[in-house]
Amino acid sequence: MSSVMEKEGVSLEELKKKMAEFAKERDWDQFHSPRNLLLALVGEVGELSEIFQWKGEVPRGLPDWKDEEKQHLGEELSDVLLYLVRLSDICGVDLGKAALRKLELNAIKYPVKLCKGSSKKHTQFDGDKSNVNGDSAAAAVDQGHQQ
Numbered sequence: 001m002s003s004v005m006e007k008e009g010v011s012l013e014e015l016k017k018k019m020a021e022f023a024k025e026r027d028w029d030q031f032h033s034p035r036n037l038l039l040a041l042v043g044e045v046g047e048l049s050e051i052f053q054w055k056g057e058v059p060r061g062l063p064d065w066k067d068e069e070k071q072h073l074g075e076e077l078s079d080v081l082l083y084l085v086r087l088s089d090i091c092g093v094d095l096g097k098a099a100l101r102k103l104e105l106n107a108i109k110y111p112v113k114l115c116k117g118s119s120k121k122h123t124q125f126d127g128d129k130s131n132v133n134g135d136s137a138a139a140a141v142d143q144g145h146q147q
């Protein structure tokens, strides 16, 4: 166990394999259907939200939180991540690739020159709307990948 906890970095692929092993050893594949995993994920997002509930805004880095509170936060964040990784796997989606593609789409939808310092949604930008059309952004990203 200590070797796992001392590890510096972890990949989505590793988490995917560990979740698959975890489920297989327990004969839980039967329960890990897309819908069940989605509901479990949403439940864990609820548990994560409870940690922040009624606290008001909290400063970045959570400097005033006790170690136990931060550890609990790490556990709930992990539950969300693990169910998300498992849901993606069971749905046949390569989450790492999908996330990288989405980052590229986001960069096209939110060009620095239009949105720097603004939290507006891309549909609210003035100016060149051709830059912020989701379909054309997707086509541009996918064409780039084919070249």
Ligand SMILES: Nc1ccn([C@H]2C[C@H](O)[C@@H](COP(=O)(O)OP(=O)(O)OP(=O)(O)O)O2)c(=O)n1
Binding pocket: 028, 031, 047, 078, 079, 082, 083
């Ligand atoms: N059928 C299941 C049940 C659990 N888990 C794994 C994924 C989560 O990381 C964690 C969730 O376990 P619990 O449902 O016991 O939830 P918590 O860990 O949040 O515990 P509690 O609800 O008691 O706070 O266990 C899983 O993969 N498949």
